């Protein structure tokens with residue numbers, strides 16, 4: 427019987443592509459996202475096209491009790507979880523002073539606390555079996571600063587810190603913690619993102635400059651497809667890599683790591 431992977435944010439984008447990749451690799455799947463219909467549709471496509479074994483559990487990762495039920499349902503169905511892929515995430519871009527406390531809380535609730543809830547729920551079983559892999563899908567924004575994205579970067583830097591510290595703590599117990607950091611990816615993520623306006627901007631008649639910039643970036647050559655990120659996650663899991671920065675983002679992160687004093691001001695000087 428195949429190993430078991432639990433993927434959050436599995437109905438669309440990177441999570442969905444990852445579900446297909448792991449199903450092709452022989453894994454049995456537990457999939458989570460909030461919208462039951464989209465999740466069910468993804469599960470049906472996996473079953474019909476790949477004959478995959480799928481458990482789909484509508485779950486809001488911001489709710490620890492729902493996450494606990496997801497993990498219990500997975501353990502009941504399959505008896506174990508070999509790999510957790512924390513992937514459900516949301517995006518917000520805008521000036522710091524336009525970002526309300528409610529925005530910060532909503533972003534952290536999914537991007538940080540959502541990851542924490544799933545890890546806390548799967549860990550007792552992994553520790554008991556002294557075996558497991560946890561993949562945290564981070565972002566280029568968790569490896570270097572991005573303009574007008576303080577809240578998103580804070581949430582993804584929190585994921586980087588969690589990933590790196592947990593790796594040290596859990597490695598002696600046979601559990602591997604992996605960070606996978608995509609750059610810009612061609613999914614619905616940015617279409618669903620919240621773009622806050624500069625004071626005086628009117629988003630009803632004009633898309634914000636930030637949204638226009640994102641749209642242009644999505645048409646540029648350095649955008650990855652969800653399948654490329656899924657392949658990077660698969661490679662990392664199969665070859666026990668600690669960290670992967672996906673696609674062209676690796677060059678930007680390398681440049682920032684080597685020359686933070688140059689790349690920071692360069693980012694600041696990008697036109698609005």
Ligand SMILES: NC(=O)c1ccc[n+]([C@@H]2O[C@H](COP(=O)([O-])OP(=O)(O)OC[C@H]3O[C@@H](n4cnc5c(N)ncnc54)[C@H](OP(=O)(O)O)[C@@H]3O)[C@@H](O)[C@H]2O)c1
Pocket residue numbers: 434435436437438439440441458459460461462464485486487488513514515516536540563564565566607608609610611612613614615616618652
């Ligand atoms: N796309 C990019 O440019 C990009 C770049 C770097 C990093 N990333 C990271 O990659 C990950 C996936 O992004 P993506 O591009 O695949 O996004 P996406 O296409 O918008 O898909 C997001 C998935 O997460 C689910 N989701 C959202 N909120 C949730 C919640 N509270 N509980 C459970 N599921 C939830 C969504 O389904 P429901 O709405 O039905 O819940 C959907 O399945 C995120 O962590 C993101 O930060 C993305």
